[in-house]
Amino acid sequence: MSVFSRREFLKRSVASGVAGGLALTGLERRAIASGAGDVGTVIDLTRCDGCRTLPLPACVGACRDKNMNRFPEPVKDVGYYWPQKKREDWSKKRGITDRLTPYNWTFVQEVAVEHGGMDHTLYLQRRCMHCANPPCADLCPFGVLYKMPEGPVVIDHDLCFGGAKCRTVCPWGIPARQAGVGIYLKITPAFAGGGVMYKCDLCYDRVKSGRAPACVEACPRDAISFGGKEEMHTLAHARANEIGGYLYGERENGGTSTFYVSPVPFEKIHAALLKQKARQDKPELFGFPGTPVGVENMTETANGIAWSMAIAPVVGIAAAVGAAYKTMKGGGDDAE
Ligand code: SF4
Ligand code: SF4
Ligand code: SF4
DSSP: OOOOOHHHHHHHHHIIIIIHOOOOOHHHHHHTOOSSSOEEEEEETTTOOTTTTSSSOHHHHHHHHHHGGGSOOOOSSOOOOBTOSSOOOOTTOTTOOSSOBTTBSOEEEEEEEEETTEEEEEEEEEOOOOBSSOHHHHTOTTOOEEEOTTSOEEEOTTTOOOOOHHHHHOTTOOOEEESSOSTHHHHOTTTBOOOEEEOOOOSHHHHHTTOOOHHHHHOTTOOEEEEEHHHHHHHHHHHHHHHTOEEESSSGGGOBSEEEEESSOHHHHHHHHHHHHHHHTOSOOOOOOSSOSSOTTGGGSHHHHHHHHHHHHHHHHHHHHHHHHHHHHTOOSOOO
């Protein structure tokens, strides 16, 4: 596999992207992983066909295979506990692949949208956006969500209490909760708890060792590119210019490490997804909000700052308890 320097990649992506149609081969697209520094991805909606000929989209299958040994194994009888009104137990629905669950960290949405006098059917691979300034990490009451130096946003499953604040403050509602598992069972099994939150970690273990995420490698249509964040930003712009298209993820929620490129404006995609949601009576919506409503990067709002200050002592206690527990246990679950 040839490995490009950042400069060489930039030269190629700009030159071939603008002038020659971004004619990077699949191997080239995958070889640009820097292995250090901030990384990012481009999801090109003109390339993704939803893997319609396969029983399961290749990216979804690869993610499930890769993360299988990190999926939760809850206690046998998952109980109710204060203050939860709803028991979120996905353990008997592990086969669900059309939404995000603790057992399915990416999925592909299909949406039909009219634009420019044409009907478009788009397939959207969805997962955590890996925000530049993630409210989920900043506002986690237990301080167990981290923005890693390489860019991925990662949950420490060993220490998460499953309170779901991360989901509340995420504009896309990404993290999914599994009850009946996690540290709360050891500390407050009958009194309070929630479980553990799960989401895409951008294959952090692979990224750390200079490898592309599993879903990127698995995609048969090179619809997902991976590399240095700045290179991906440049690539996304070049591709959007080339197709006269649109970009998502650059500014939303203060900027993210995931850039979607689409031939259709994202407001139209979002509206179509909303209609679809109403038709299908799906409670969850993984849309493309323009300015994330209500949670507009909470870390920068008065509410968010007040919340951060309020939770600071809890974070300190939780961190101390967590560190002690982790020392006793002797390790995490991040290995592939
Ligand atoms: S991103 Fe690639 S692997 Fe995933 S559905 Fe689209 S074409 Fe298939
Ligand atoms: S998309 Fe949501 S879960 Fe992912 S980093 Fe951003 S706020 Fe956190
Ligand atoms: S980056 Fe890794 S964890 Fe995230 S969706 Fe892709 S395969 Fe799954």
